Amino acid sequence: MYRRIEQLAVATLFALALLVQHSGATEQPRTCYTCEGINCQRTSIMKEQKCLNSLDYCVTVFSKFTVVQKGCSLEVPIELRRRCDANTVECHKCNTDRCNNLGQPNYLCLQCDSSNDANCANNVSALTPMRCSSPTATNSYCFVRYDGGVTTRGCSTTLADQRSCYANANCLLCSPGDFKGCNSVDFQPGTRALRL
């Protein structure tokens, strides 16, 4: 009930702001990816919703690095939306259609392939870790993989990718929470240097 009243109040404020700023201009409501709880870890389900309020925007709410909710901000439960209202790293807000597809702002990995950037193999200090897409796995990892003389570094965001890397002695997973761009490390191919 309280939530409903708050949403109405926010919607009214938005509506007033719209009147003042656009004096009647028609704004298309956003379309956002949406998921809730454990369904955010199901790769086969990629649902979308059209926001009820034409001035609403998209969010992804995280618990540490794990996605716990996606959707239109006003349709996210208030206790989760607090992470967005307080501008914490556990919320990604954005304002274009289907934009809520990124990982937590600290989920940063080097993303390169030595077949088109030689620095990826032997000069990683020249590269900047970049934000990953939103994970469907509970854990978020970066990886380094050697494959027939080619070095690949990137984000490991799905359980299938993480399992296949873990099963491959030429592939190493590391946690982005430990330090930025953890996959700048190298190891002797065939002898994965670190274990999870």
Ligand SMILES: *[C@@H]1O[C@H](CO)[C@@H](O)[C@H](O)[C@H]1NC(C)=O
């Ligand atoms: C490493 O990258 C930097 C910046 O791009 C470049 O100036 C330097 O020459 C590179 N070093 C090697 C050994 O390739």
